[in-house]
Amino acid sequence: MTDPTTSSTDTAPPTRKGSAITLTGVTKAYGEDRVVDGVHLDIRPGEFCSLLGPSGSGKTTTLMMIAGFAQIDAGRIELDGKDIAGTPPNKRGFGLVFQNYAIFPHLNVFENVAFPLRARGWPKTDIADRVARALRLVRLERFATSFSRQLSGGQQQRVAIARAIVFEPSVVLMDEPLGALDKNLRYEMQTEIKEIQKQLGMTVVYVTHDQEEAMNLSDRIAIMNAGRIVQAGSPRDVYEKPADRFIGRFLGEANLIPGTVAMASDPHQGVLKLADGQMLHAASLEPLRAGVAATLFIRPERIELAAAESAADPDVNQLSGRVETLSFLGNTLRYMVRSAGGLPVMIECPNNGRDPIFAAGTAVTMRWRVAQSLLLMR
Amino acid sequence: MNRLRHDPTAIFLLPALLMLAVAFLIPLAGFFVQVLLVEQAPGTLLPAIHQVVASKATLTAVVTTNWIATLVTLFVLLAGYPIAYYLTQANSISASLVIFSIVVPYFTSIIVRTYSWMVLLGRTGIINTVLQALGLTDAPLPLLYNKTAVVIGMAYVLLPYMILTLYAAMKAIDMTYVRAARGLGAGGFYTFRRVYFPMSLPGVLSGSLIVFILATGFFITPALMGGPSDVLIAMLIERAVEINVDWSGAAILSLLLLCVTLLLYALYFRVIDVRRLVGAGR
Numbered sequence: 001m002t003d004p005t006t007s008s009t010d011t012a013p014p015t016r017k018g019s020a021i022t023l024t025g026v027t028k029a030y031g032e033d034r035v036v037d038g039v040h041l042d043i044r045p046g047e048f049c050s051l052l053g054p055s056g057s058g059k060t061t062t063l064m065m066i067a068g069f070a071q072i073d074a075g076r077i078e079l080d081g082k083d084i085a086g087t088p089p090n091k092r093g094f095g096l097v098f099q100n101y102a103i104f105p106h107l108n109v110f111e112n113v114a115f116p117l118r119a120r121g122w123p124k125t126d127i128a129d130r131v132a133r134a135l136r137l138v139r140l141e142r143f144a145t146s147f148s149r150q151l152s153g154g155q156q157q158r159v160a161i162a163r164a165i166v167f168e169p170s171v172v173l174m175d176e177p178l179g180a181l182d183k184n185l186r187y188e189m190q191t192e193i194k195e196i197q198k199q200l201g202m203t204v205v206y207v208t209h210d211q212e213e214a215m216n217l218s219d220r221i222a223i224m225n226a227g228r229i230v231q232a233g234s235p236r237d238v239y240e241k242p243a244d245r246f247i248g249r250f251l252g253e254a255n256l257i258p259g260t261v262a263m264a265s266d267p268h269q270g271v272l273k274l275a276d277g278q279m280l281h282a283a284s285l286e287p288l289r290a291g292v293a294a295t296l297f298i299r300p301e302r303i304e305l306a307a308a309e310s311a312a313d314p315d316v317n318q319l320s321g322r323v324e325t326l327s328f329l330g331n332t333l334r335y336m337v338r339s340a341g342g343l344p345v346m347i348e349c350p351n352n353g354r355d356p357i358f359a360a361g362t363a364v365t366m367r368w369r370v371a372q373s374l375l376l377m378r
Numbered sequence: 379m380n381r382l383r384h385d386p387t388a389i390f391l392l393p394a395l396l397m398l399a400v401a402f403l404i405p406l407a408g409f410f411v412q413v414l415l416v417e418q419a420p421g422t423l424l425p426a427i428h429q430v431v432a433s434k435a436t437l438t439a440v441v442t443t444n445w446i447a448t449l450v451t452l453f454v455l456l457a458g459y460p461i462a463y464y465l466t467q468a469n470s471i472s473a474s475l476v477i478f479s480i481v482v483p484y485f486t487s488i489i490v491r492t493y494s495w496m497v498l499l500g501r502t503g504i505i506n507t508v509l510q511a512l513g514l515t516d517a518p519l520p521l522l523y524n525k526t527a528v529v530i531g532m533a534y535v536l537l538p539y540m541i542l543t544l545y546a547a548m549k550a551i552d553m554t555y556v557r558a559a560r561g562l563g564a565g566g567f568y569t570f571r572r573v574y575f576p577m578s579l580p581g582v583l584s585g586s587l588i589v590f591i592l593a594t595g596f597f598i599t600p601a602l603m604g605g606p607s608d609v610l611i612a613m614l615i616e617r618a619v620e621i622n623v624d625w626s627g628a629a630i631l632s633l634l635l636l637c638v639t640l641l642l643y644a645l646y647f648r649v650i651d652v653r654r655l656v657g658a659g660r
Binding site: 068089102116119167 | 552554555557558559560561562563564565568572573576577
């Protein structure tokens with residue numbers, strides 16, 4: 001069965017160490033409220049798949065159902081083709097990493113990491129060997145006898161990761177594991193997690209609300225909103241080709257310029273007429289019809305600022321306006337420009353020290369290639 | 379006065395402290411001073427202490443008291459642990475019902491509670507009547523006036539202390555740990571043994587200590603429900619005052635009991651942070 005939400009740039013390589021997880025029509029309802037509403041997802045073996053969405057989107061509940069801590073009200077969850085609804089959580093064989101680490105406070109690091117092995121009745125020598133290996137992987141060999149209260153947040157999370165992979169599960173589930181860490185540490189840990197996953201080859205299902213994190217880590221992102229998956233694809237695909245305005249806004253800054261479709265030269269190419277009469281060219285993923293309302297989507301970093309207009313070019317859109325504000329963000333400069341028609345547009349330029357900087361009040365022309373923008377129908 | 383600088387509301391403790399001093403501390407100190415120092419002929423205090431402490435009656439009473447207190451503590455722990463756990467997991471209606479049946483007896487006098495057990499356990503009591511009516515036994519069973527009855531009666535009175543202490547400790551256990559243990563492959567019993575029970579241990583220790591401390595000082599229940607050989611320290615003190623009119627003996631025994639209790643309470647202090655219990659600081 002082909003997953004209709006995949007795209008051509010997915011490259012997750014199949015490995016025999018990971019397992020496939022398939023969600024079909026998975027639903028969880030509390031009375032009338034559908035927290036998870038008919039979720040379909042095909043996670044391939046060895047794939048790093050993120051469930052990304054705002055709070056309340058149902059991503060953690062979905063993960064809890066995969067783990068077996070929440071009952072499925074409708075639908076099926078399969079592990080390598082086998083329905084796991086009847087399997088209790090301790091028999092599913094998944095590695096788990098929680099947001100608050102859940103490091104057993106009364107056991108030291110070694111015993112924490114050894115826990116899944118002892119619970120499975122592994123012989124002592126194997127346990128010692130595996131635990132040492134796991135600790136080496138997370139670079140905590142020197143902390144084997146420490147207790148959680150002696151460790152920093154980042155170290156505790158590394159213990160949690162070591163504990164989740166020590167028995168070499170084919171799937172690891174992570175619920176916002178880096179939420180409590182500061183930005184720099186989070187980025188460092190993301191790199192470590194990605195490294196470990198590449199080395200061990202297991203499937204990872206990762207819940208997060210941080211879109212940068214999802215994009216950095218994932219082979220594929222499933223974006224959830226109000227209990228449904230609204231789009232799934234590689235980070236690049238969902239970033240550059242969002243299916244609707246919500247997704248466009250959620251994954252980073254976006255300019256959403258409203259208008260009406262004036263003309264459709266073919267079902268996927270058209271012209272958008274703005275309120276002030278300006279015409280902009282754009283492509284669309286969904287079939288276009290003249291007369292319907294649509295939104296032009298263009299990322300701030302894809303717009304160029306110039307002092308003056310240049311010659312008309314069918315591949316380039318131009319809008320004139322005036323700089324309202326200029327913000328210095330360190331590595332980027334963010335402009336808020338008010339177009340001649342009164343629309344606010346955000347532009348981001350790299351702070352490369354070469355390009356001219358336009359002060360507030362300057363008249364400018366905004367330019368972008370037609371191919372960089374998209375018409376969104378929803 | 380240091381406390382006043384940190385927390386001016388500590389001044390509200392003054393009336394209670396004053397009452398405690400006037401109604402309890404001062405009379406107690408006065409009693410000990412009067413009996414053991416003033417009325418005692420000089421040089422006779424230490425031999426008197428030795429005579430009381432080393433006497434067979436005292437030693438037997440100490441052994442009996444400790445033995446019964448231990449049995450009561452164990453019994454109450456085994457009975458109370460599952461109930462306390464149930465309270466942490468149950469929905470509010472069931473939990474309220476259970477808490478109601480635990481706390482309401484508190485409002486009845488201990489004598490009434492003790493007598494109610496005697497009604498149940500006596501020769502013509504409810505249990506014996508039912509057993510004989512069902513033909514399970516032809517003569518009434520001796521369920522009263524022995525150590526078993528004393529343990530049952532004391533356990534009934536002390537159970538709420540254990541349950542509420544355990545409940546407070548168990549409520550503080552984050553169920554994410556249990557979830558983590560199960561998710562990582564541990565079965566129900568293994569999770570209990572290696573994760574939940576060890577985390578409840580501070581509650582178990584403090585609950586056991588409180589029950590033990592209270593049990594060593596018990597008087598009414600063992601006096602009413604025990605046999606002639608079941609003599610606890612508190613009963614010895616009562617005997618010394620009421621029957622022998624041996625004030626110095628009573629004072630020495632009381633001091634002995636007080637010292638043991640204070641020692642145990644010091645231990646309790648180590649196990650549990652009392653300030654945390656009353657919500658102060660932190």
